Amino acid sequence: MTAPAEVVLRPLRESDAERMALLHVAVWEEAYGGLMAPEILAARRASLDERVAGWRNAAASSLAATTVAEHDGDLVGFVSVGPGRDEDLDLEVELWALYARAAWWGRGLGHRMLTHALAARASYLWVLDGNERATGFYRRQGFVADGTERHEPEGRELRMVRR
Template sequence: MDYVLRQAAPDDAEAVVLMHTAAHEESYGHLLSPAFFAERRRSIPERVARRRPYLDVPHPRILAIDSGGGIVGLADAGPPRQEDAPCALELYSIFVLARAQGSGLGRALMAAALGESPAYLWVLEENTRAQAFYRRQGFAFDGGRGHLPPEWEGVPELRMVRGQPAA
């Protein structure tokens, strides 16, 4: 299957939120409660409104579009959200719908969002499939630990870093 990668735009907000919602259900269905997903679906209109300005920035907000024009993947990156970040670039998220997984699309999205730059990311502690993908892309755990906010049920997460500068 062929995909086109492009920078997202504010007009993509609804399609991005719908794809993100589906990806969360596919990826985290075993980690979060049914009530969490019901709330995510209920909040789609508000999330679309919040997503529009988020997509109107120069930072990588990369979409993967399939031959039918649907969004099947996304990756976004930018400046660190934490003051004690291990490097100057954070991969905020990367998702590929199940039907496109195993195609090399995740690797292509990551390359488009990060290039070869040193970067870090947060991954759910129990998401071993994502952790394996990140290890194949040169990321390693650096000991950073955290928890998602209460609205995400406080799920534990771990930090991974690629190309960390020597101290």
């Protein structure tokens, strides 16, 4: 079994756009397959060209810093951290995204990516209600639900903070 230490963490590059679009769709399918409507996931897969353009733009000019996890030439995860977007919260840093392929779950890669991107900084994130695997992971990293929720097309999301 490959150890997370053998995975290279590096900044997102514009040349990663196509692989990032495919990775992003795949990790959503793996993470949310039983938690959201199949048509939402199908629509994401059907819009790959738009996703490639979005990742190319993100690499060139996003407010978030995205780090990819690469193993043997394959992208196996990513983490994006940027300025907080919630006006009702006094935290300046938001974890915009943290995903790893299912084959890497439980092997320490998520922790490594989170530590790389945030260290111990106070921050917050949104997690899909019912995603117990992710919620448990974030709790182990010091995040707690603050009672705030929002409703998105994908489902109800809960905010978690770490101070």
